Amino acid sequence: MTISEVSKKYGISQDTLRYYERVGVLPPVHRTKSGFRDYTEKDCEWVELAGCMRSAGLPIEALTEYVRLCQSGDETFRERRDLLLKQRQQLVSQIRIMEETMERLDYKISCYDKAVKTGKLVWY
Amino acid sequence: MTISEVSKKYGISQDTLRYYERVGVLPPVHRTKSGFRDYTEKDCEWVELAGCMRSAGLPIEALTEYVRLCQSGDETFRERRDLLLKQRQQLVSQIRIMEETMERLDYKISCYDKAVKTGKLVWY
């Protein structure tokens, strides 16, 4: 697959795909003889994973480190697990914060709903 | 309250507090005669709200707009509600993405747990 096809398929710009490869969020992508990127099935899986993890807010640095570990063999299973576990914990606490904030937004929205109807804003 | 007290109380740096005020995430803070910030109860409530919303990822721009609306009177109830509703929706979808990613991390972590024990990594 060409970079433009992969870009469309995963909703990640070509520039970003090149950037991800350059900084190591993606392992080196397969190339044609003339040097064009030619994403294999495996390359695409990495793209999909990177897109998913980035959309959840995992930092570039964590992803490059994970890719680095994956490329350095079977002695890194524990490190990889620990890395993922740490990111999971970050995610858990971020979700908790966001849920609390959402409750707060809900409360404020309900007050404004009433205010829109009555013309008077009341926090009760 | 002085800026250093507020900074400690809410875990927001003094620089950030000044920045928030400058860009309008906080309405103008009360001052002493000599020009020092002297946060009132009300100022502190704004600080707390800003901290909460920012920690959940709401953009500065949305917060300044909300503050602007709050300072322009009772005709803006509907706009304020709509703004909060929009941010709430962003939050909902971001949380969904993060929860999906977390499931995926959980799966990967469980595979690595096994791999750490058995020495063999298997995706099943």
Added chain:
DNA sequence: GTACCACTTAGAGTCCACTCCAAGTCAAGC
């Protein structure tokens, strides 16, 4: 009254994650 520390502003600098640009190469259609 002076040392010292907290405060002030304006503006520059930093970090992250892209995003864009320039200059050049490759390949398919005519």
Added chain:
DNA sequence: GCTTGACTTGGAGTGGACTCTAAGTGGTAC
């Protein structure tokens, strides 16, 4: 074989959200 459009690289630029620096002022302890 030439045009056109997709691709390449290296490097510069951008946007968001701070964070730091310099130069100066305020107020309390000795």
